[in-house]
Each structure stands twice: as structure tokens, then as C-alpha cells.
Amino acid sequence: MFNKEIDFIKKLYHNKSIINLHEPAFLGNEKEYLNNCIDSTFVSYLGEYVTYFEKMIAEFVGVDHAVAFVNGTSALHIALKVAGVGASEEVITQSLSFVATANAIKYTGADPVFVDVDLASLGMSSESLRNWLAQNTYKEEINNLEENKNQTRCFNKSTKKRISAIIPMHTFGFPCDIEEIVKIGVEFNIPVIEDSAEALGSFIGDKHLGIYGKAGVLSFNGNKTITTGGGGMLITNDAYFAERAKHLSTTAKVAHPWEFVHNEVGYNYRMPNINAAIGVAQMEKISEILKNKKETAESYYNHFNNTEVECYFGNSNMNPNYWLNTIKFENESLRTRFLTETNANGIKTRPIWNLLSELPMYQGCQRGELINSNILEKTLVNLPSGFRS
Numbered sequence: 223m224f225n226k227e228i229d230f231i232k233k234l235y236h237n238k239s240i241i242n243l244h245e246p247a248f249l250g251n252e253k254e255y256l257n258n259c260i261d262s263t264f265v266s267y268l269g270e271y272v273t274y275f276e277k278m279i280a281e282f283v284g285v286d287h288a289v290a291f292v293n294g295t296s297a298l299h300i301a302l303k304v305a306g307v308g309a310s311e312e313v314i315t316q317s318l319s320f321v322a323t324a325n326a327i328k329y330t331g332a333d334p335v336f337v338d339v340d341l342a343s344l345g346m347s348s349e350s351l352r353n354w355l356a357q358n359t360y361k362e363e364i365n366n367l368e369e370n371k372n373q374t375r376c377f378n379k380s381t382k383k384r385i386s387a388i389i390p391m392h393t394f395g396f397p398c399d400i401e402e403i404v405k406i407g408v409e410f411n412i413p414v415i416e417d418s419a420e421a422l423g424s425f426i427g428d429k430h431l432g433i434y435g436k437a438g439v440l441s442f443n444g445n446k447t448i449t450t451g452g453g454g455m456l457i458t459n460d461a462y463f464a465e466r467a468k469h470l471s472t473t474a475k476v477a478h479p480w481e482f483v484h485n486e487v488g489y490n491y492r493m494p495n496i497n498a499a500i501g502v503a504q505m506e507k508i509s510e511i512l513k514n515k516k517e518t519a520e521s522y523y524n525h526f527n528n529t530e531v532e533c534y535f536g537n538s539n540m541n542p543n544y545w546l547n548t549i550k551f552e553n554e555s556l557r558t559r560f561l562t563e564t565n566a567n568g569i570k571t572r573p574i575w576n577l578l579s580e581l582p583m584y585q586g587c588q589r590g591e592l593i594n595s596n597i598l599e600k601t602l603v604n605l606p607s608g609f610r611s
């Protein structure tokens with residue numbers, strides 16, 4: 223039934239026998255920098271590549287501070303902690319996301335609350351967020367003893383727990399309605415942390431994703447736009463936030479020439495120099511990688527445009543990274559047939575994740591109406607999107 227699509231994808235990827243969803247592309251100085259790293263003996267978290275990689279990312283996304291982590295999940299965990307999320311609190315996120323988004327919330331001791339996504343952007347729906355907050359929360363003035371001032375906080379009417387953060391996610395690198403979500407955060411006094419793990423190289427106009435809220439997080443896992451093997455980055459314009467994130471991720475070690483002073487419970491979450499060395503080489507090629515991915519996305523869009531399959535491309539104000547190209551079928555049975563036929567032909571297409579709110583550990587969590595999430599869970603497919611050489 224899908225022979226035309228199979229031929230098209232095979233041709234796009236030069237008739238390779240197996241076409242993976244997203245392979246890393248090593249195009250430049252990776253091996254040289256790894257050798258330098260080994261020769262220098264600085265292979266762990268101290269080393270010049272870490273500092274250099276942080277600078278490159280900060281410059282590329284247009285932010286004042288970037289802090290490198292072992293992966294995106296640990297960066298999300300620390301971003302939440304620094305934003306003030308604690309045990310027995312609640313954090314709002316979307317049900318349609320990778321499991322790491324909810325896991326990072328759980329690591330802080332807080333519980334996720336799931337809202338719906340938008341059919342057009344695939345990211346958090348600002349309308350669903352606003353409705354849930356309006357119907358389920360109340361505000362209260364709290365005296366902050368540390369800062370000696372009153373602060374307005376937002377609480378859940380039924381659980382009486384504080385809502386301490388909102389984490390929207392930019393699905394597959396497509397920008398969600400982040401400007402509106404940040405406005406809602408201000409209105410309800412809740413900080414926004416952007417899960418932009420999939421969005422390196424994605425912009426709205428000329429503003430990079432991940433820098434609209436209090437902080438954002440990127441991932442450099444092997445399947446992402448660029449990779450460091452494993453790795454993540456916290457990006458923020460807030461110097462204090464960055465400093466706290468760096469301290470907590472470096473086992474809360476206080477600088478001293480020889481003593482081991484750790485002044486609170488910290489985490490061993492800093493990116494090793496050896497991973498950063500790969501990251502520097504990858505960032506040197508980011509423009510080439512993004513251009514190649516955009517061309518692939520255009521090919522898919524031209525192929526699927528005016529067919530019964532919807533191909534996501536973003537609107538004219540968006541400049542997504544086209545991390546994973548995405549199509550939507552009219553119903554689940556067509557989607558299953560497409561997945562079966564393409565995979566039988568060596569094309570590793572994939573469905574989107576199962577809803578987080580349905581996973582065993584999150585089934586008991588509060589949620590809004592998840593109408594769009596349920597539709598998309600059954601009808602979306604990711605197409606091979608890696609670098610085409």
C-alpha cells in the first residue's frame with residue numbers, strides 16, 4: 223500500500239539497506255580532539271573542552287550562561303531544583319513527551335501534573351495549561367523568611383500542594399507556544415523551565431528555544447542533532463541560576479587548592495572533557511548539519527503535501543531544527559500499516575511515545591483533558607531524519 227513512500231525514502235537515503243531513524247554524523251575534528259584530550263590526560267570533568275563547549279553553545283543559542291551536564295535528564299533535574307522545586311510539590315508538564323521529562327520531576331520528590339498538547343505544534347497547549355490552572359489552583363501570600371518578603375505562590379485546590387514549576391517540551395524541535403506559556407507562568411507566579419532537549423538549532427524568529435523561561439535544557443544524546451555520546455546543557459540568562467546549577471552538579475564542592483569541602487548534598491553530573499571534545503567538533507559543523515536536515519524536511523514536505531498524510535513543517539515565523547520529521551495519519555490502523563510496511567523494508571520509522579500519564583508509575587498523577595495527546599499518540603510517525611551524506 224505504501225510502496226510509493228517506501229521508494230521515496232529509500233531514494234532519499236541513497237538506497238541504504240537499513241535506514242535508521244537518526245544516526246550521528248561525525249564530519250570533522252572529533253578524532254583529533256579526542257586524541258588531544260587523551261594526550262592531555264584531562265578526560266573527566268575538568269578540562270578546556272568543557273569550558274569551550276559551554277562557550278560555543280552559549281554563543282550559538284544567544285544566552286549568557288551554559289552549564290554542561292552528563293545528560294539532558296540530569297540537567298533537567300538540577301534546573302528544577304534550582305528553580306525551587308522540592309519534595310511534596312507539583313510540576314506541570316505535558317503527557318506527550320519522552321519519559322525523562324516526568325522522571326526529572328520525580329527525582330526532586332515532586333509529582334507531575336499532565337496537561338494536553340497542541341495539535342499544530344505538538345508541544346504543550348497554552349490553552350490546556352491555562353484551563354487547568356484556572357480550574358484547579360488558588361494563590362496565597364507566603365512570607366519568605368530567607369528573603370524577608372512576601373511572595374505569592376500557587377497551590378493545587380485538591381492536594382493543597384504547591385505548583386512549583388511548569389515544563390513545556392518542544393516536541394521533535396518544533397517550537398511550542400512558549401511566549402504564551404511564559405506569560406501564564408508570570409500570571410500564576412510559577413517559573414517555566416523549557417525541556418528543549420530536542421531543540422538545539424530551533425528558533426522562533428531569531429530567538430533560540432530554551433531561553434524564554436527561567437532556564438532551558440538541551441540534550442546531546444547519540445540520536446540528537448549533534449551528539450557528545452551522552453551529554454546535556456543547562457542554558458540561562460540568570461547568573462545566580464547558572465552558578466547554583468554548576469555547584470550542585472559538581473558534588474557541591476567548594477573551590478580549594480587541596481581540601482575536599484562539600485557544603486551541601488551535590489550530584490556528580492558534570493560533563494566529562496572527553497564528551498565535550500566531541501561536542502566542540504560537532505558544533506563546528508552545526509550549520510552544515512542543520513542545512514542538511516532542513517533539505518530533508520523540505521523533501522518530505524513536498525512529497526506528502528496535498529496527500530492525506532499531514533507532514534509537520536512549522537509556520538513561517540518558526541525556524542525549527544527538523545530533528546525528527548513527523549507525519550500524521552488519519553487513523554491508527556493506517557499508521558500501523560505504514561509502520562509495519564516501512565520497517566519490513568529496512569526503514570526504521572517509529573511511533574511517538576506512549577502517553578506519560580498511562581505509564582505505571584504516573585497513572586495516579588493528576589491530569590487535564592488529554593484529547594489531542596490521545597489522538598497524536600495513535601496517529602504520529604517519525605521518519606528517518608539523520609544527516610544525509
Ligand SMILES: Cc1ncc(COP(=O)(O)O)c(C=O)c1O
Pocket residue numbers: 293294295296319320322323391417419420440441442443452453454
Ligand atoms: C524531550 C526529552 N527530554 C529529555 C531528554 C533527556 O535527555 P538525555 O537522553 O540526554 O538524558 C530527551 C532525550 O533523550 C528528550 O527527548
